[in-house]
Amino acid sequence: xxxxxxxxxxxxxxxxxxxxxxxxxxxxxxxxxxxxxxxxxxxxxxxxxxxxxxxxxxxxxxxxxxxxxxxxxxxxxxxxxxxxxxxxxxxxxxxxxxxxxxxxxxxxxxxxxxxxxxxxxxxxxxxxxxxxxxxxxxxxxxxxxxxxxxxxxxxxxxxxxxxxxxxxxxxxxxxxxxxxxxxxxxxxxxxxxxxxxxxxxxxxxxxxxxxxxxxxxxxxxxxxxxxxxxxxxxxxxxxxxxxxxxxxxxxxxxxxxxxxxxxxxxxxxxxxxxxxxxxxxxxxxxxxxxxxxxxxxxxxxxxxxxxxxxxxxxxxxxxxxxxxxxxxxxxxxxxxxxxxxxxxxxxxxxxxxxxxxxxxxxxxxxxxxxxxxxxxxxxxxxxxxxxxxxxxxxxxxxxxxxxxxxxxxxxxxxxxxxxxxxxxxxxxxxxxxxxxxxxxxxxxxxxxxxxxxxxxxxxxxxxxxxxxxxxxxxxxxxxxxxxxxxxxxxxxxxxxxxxxxxxxxxxxxxxxxxxxxxxxxxxxxxxxxxxxxxxxxxxxxxxxxxxxxxxxxxxxxxxxxxxxxxxxxxxxxxxxxxxxxxxxxxxxxxxxxxxxxxxxxxxxxxxxxxxxxxxxxxxxxxxxxxxxxxxxxxxxxxxxxxxxxxxxxxxxxxxxxxxxxxxxxxxxxxxxxxxxxxxxxxxxxxxx
Numbered sequence: 028x029x030x031x032x033x034x035x036x037x038x039x040x041x042x043x044x045x046x047x048x049x050x051x052x053x054x055x056x057x058x059x060x061x062x063x064x065x066x067x068x069x070x071x072x073x074x075x076x077x078x079x080x081x082x083x084x085x086x087x088x089x090x091x092x093x094x095x096x097x098x099x100x101x102x103x104x105x106x107x108x109x110x111x112x113x114x115x116x117x118x119x120x121x122x123x124x125x126x127x128x129x130x131x132x133x134x135x136x137x138x139x140x141x142x143x144x145x146x147x148x149x150x151x152x153x154x155x156x157x158x159x160x161x162x163x164x165x166x167x168x169x170x171x172x173x174x175x176x177x178x179x180x181x182x183x184x185x186x187x188x189x190x191x192x193x194x195x196x197x198x199x200x201x202x203x204x205x206x207x208x209x210x211x212x213x214x215x216x217x218x219x220x221x222x223x224x225x226x227x228x229x230x231x232x233x234x235x236x237x238x239x240x241x242x243x244x245x246x247x248x249x250x251x252x253x254x255x256x257x258x259x260x261x262x263x264x265x266x267x268x269x270x271x272x273x274x275x276x277x278x279x280x281x282x283x284x285x286x287x288x289x290x291x292x293x294x295x296x297x298x299x300x301x302x303x304x305x306x307x308x309x310x311x312x313x314x315x316x317x318x319x320x321x322x323x324x325x326x327x328x329x330x331x332x333x334x335x336x337x338x339x340x341x342x343x344x345x346x347x348x349x350x351x352x353x354x355x356x357x358x359x360x361x362x363x364x365x366x367x368x369x370x371x372x373x374x375x376x377x378x379x380x381x382x383x384x385x386x387x388x389x390x391x392x393x394x395x396x397x398x399x400x401x402x403x404x405x406x407x408x409x410x411x412x413x414x415x416x417x418x419x420x421x422x423x424x425x426x427x428x429x430x431x432x433x434x435x436x437x438x439x440x441x442x443x444x445x446x447x448x449x450x451x452x453x454x455x456x457x458x459x460x461x462x463x464x465x466x467x468x469x470x471x472x473x474x475x476x477x478x479x480x481x482x483x484x485x486x487x488x489x490x491x492x493x494x495x496x497x498x499x500x501x502x503x504x505x506x507x508x509x510x511x512x513x514x515x516x517x518x519x520x521x522x523x524x525x526x527x528x529x530x531x532x533x534x535x536x537x538x539x540x541x542x543x544x545x546x547x548x549x550x551x552x553x554x555x556x557x558x559x560x561x562x563x564x565x566x567x568x569x570x571x572x573x574x575x576x577x578x579x580x581x582x583x584x585x586x587x588x589x590x591x592x593x594x595x596x597x598x599x600x601x602x603x604x605x606x607x608x609x610x611x612x613x614x615x616x617x618x619x620x621x622x623x624x625x626x627x628x629x630x631x632x633x634x635x636x637x638x639x640x641x642x643x644x645x646x647x648x649x650x651x652x653x654x655x656x657x658x659x660x661x662x663x664x665x666x667x668x669x670x671x672x673x674x675x676x677x678x679x680x681x682x683x684x685x686x687x688x689x690x691x692x693x694x695x696x697x698x699x700x701x702x703x704x705x706x707x708x709x710x711x712x713x714x715x
Contacts, residue, residue, distance in 0.1 A: 057456030060515040069448035080415035084124045090696030104445045128175045160248045170265035184237040227285045229611035229660040236282035266316035306347030324371045336533040339373045359529035362410040376501035376530040379462045381407045425505040428457040456480035458514030460504040465557035467550040474523035477510045489568035490519045496575030501530040525550035541622040544638040586643030593713035594651045601670040603635040609663040644673035650680040652709045661691035
């Protein structure tokens with residue numbers, strides 16, 4: 028018998044769903060997509076356009092499955108001719124390309140040797156090898172000074188007792204007095220472990236966090252100089268004021284990861300290291316300085332928490348006063364940069380696509396409609412872009428049937444492709460991806476429905492839900508390796524954008540607060556009914572899956588409906604109490620989404636239990652695979668162990684698998700492929 032929640036969802040979805048179709052061009056000789064085929068996928072990212080808009084440099088990444096690493100290199104493209112050349116060969120961890128202000132050099136990060144952290148290199152386009160500039164044991168980011176004669180960079184403090192590597196001069200150079208290290212304390216005796224204060228660290232913490240500070244260095248590698256110090260920690264983008272006298276950067280009160288929610292924009296005086304908040308007592312992020320250096324575009328949380336809706340805002344640098352707001356856009360601002368001194372570009376999700384909008388600084392109207400939207404045609408904006416002085420945009424553009432490529436967009440023109448790295452995809456039949464809409468609890472909900480490539484009208488197919496995490500995120504129609512692989516295995520794939528997704532405005536996003544698990548659960552159940560109304564689903568073969576927040580939903584859904592044929596719960600929040608006490612985003616994250624309550628009162632603890640999937644483990648009948656990384660600091664593996672034991676104790680067919688990886692998601696090629704293989708094999712086992 029279906030539970031009451033499912034019955035309510037069915038009633039909410041009583042009207043026929045609306046479907047908007049996007050059909051990619053058919054391949055000439057289409058083949059079935061496989062894991063081996065996906066090995067050919069190329070990642071293109073970090074496009075950086077030259078100041079004169081004539082050239083673009085970007086990072087190309089290719090999986091080396093034998094070594095289990097991604098091989099990266101910089102590629103330079105001539106915008107007029109499309110000709111390309113590789114700038115870096117046989118270097119590890121290449122990233123962050125940045126043009127010098129005069130356009131004659133490119134600085135970038137790369138590892139000096141295997142297993143070393145990245146350092147800054149500078150390459151002259153007149154010829155010669157790239158020159159290593161820093162000797163720091165790790166750089167978090169950098170930016171050219173406007174005169175091109177120095178750089179600013181972020182470096183984490185060395186461990187206690189270690190010599191500050193940033194003070195190491197280039198050959199023949201003498202470090203400045205500010206860069207000289209103070210005497211190191213005596214080394215810790217072998218076998219002795221010193222205790223440290225944990226505060227808001229996660230359960231895997233084995234050493235205290237070390238703050239990141241702002242440094243400068245001359246472009247020839249001399250005069251490394253620390254600008255900021257103390258317990259505060261700088262992060263994010265670095266922007267120099269035009270005269271080179273100050274820097275705009277983000278700063279949080281300490282180095283604890285969870286405290287990124289308390290970060291704010293500050294202005295740092297380069298000469299004396301003094302720090303001035305742009306606006307005292309506020310939280311904001313993603314600051315970008317205007318070309319004339321008088322204003323800053325940044326994201327500001329509408330409800331006080333960066334975990335919820337963030338609006339694009341423009342503030343005056345001199346006094347922090349707001350001069351323009353993107354609140355009328357009513358979309359979560361994920362990316363922003365200046366088109367010119369009068370216009371800010373804002374990127375974000377809307378429906379099942381990702382768009383780019385113009386925000387006028389003069390206070391003109393802006394909304395999510397076509398009036399303010401930049402015309403990218405069929406391309407979705409990849410939220411990875413730079414703007415040249417004349418307003419030409421270099422960006423990652425995405426389509427439903429292939430991974431992203433690099434494009435340029437000149438004013439008044441259409442996007443032009445500069446890369447064609449993923450030609451391999453044309454040989455494979457991809458499932459079409461449609462938008463599908465339904466109602467749940469009186470709200471409009473949507474998602475992406477991907478069909479098997481050999482879909483035939485009149486037939487019924489097994490359906491698998493792939494639920495996004497976040498929860499503040501959006502499933503879009505862009506190419507998805509997992510969705511396309513499952514479609515190639517013969518499944519319909521529904522990727523629902525439940526309440527809390529950032530594609531439908533603040534009210535829709537805010538609706539997740541309180542019923543953080545149960546509310547989205549009703550939306551997802553209603554989505555299943557919406558797809559079933561199309562008459563294309565085999566009702567005896569419906570599966571559910573997701574990672575992180577999608578794993579949370581999966582674990583909840585199998586405890587509230589029994590029609591599922593199989594489930595895969597990945598890195599799932601199964602117990603909100605454990606999430607609040609052990610994770611690196613800990614109590615604040617949980618409290619925000621549970622409506623401000625903490626687990627330290629009887630009423631609060633009851634609320635946490637009510638929204639935790641493990642509370643309903645006795646209701647589960649679905650064969651379930653629990654999958655997670657072994658050392659996940661974001662969603663502790665203890666929650667997977669507890670859910671596994673609970674299902675096992677209730678006689679549910681359950682398998683628990685660990686990926687021996689550190690972090691919330693496997694980041695290496697073999698680990699990512701293993702997750703895809705496990706995902707597809709599990710549903711093939713139970714649904715074929």
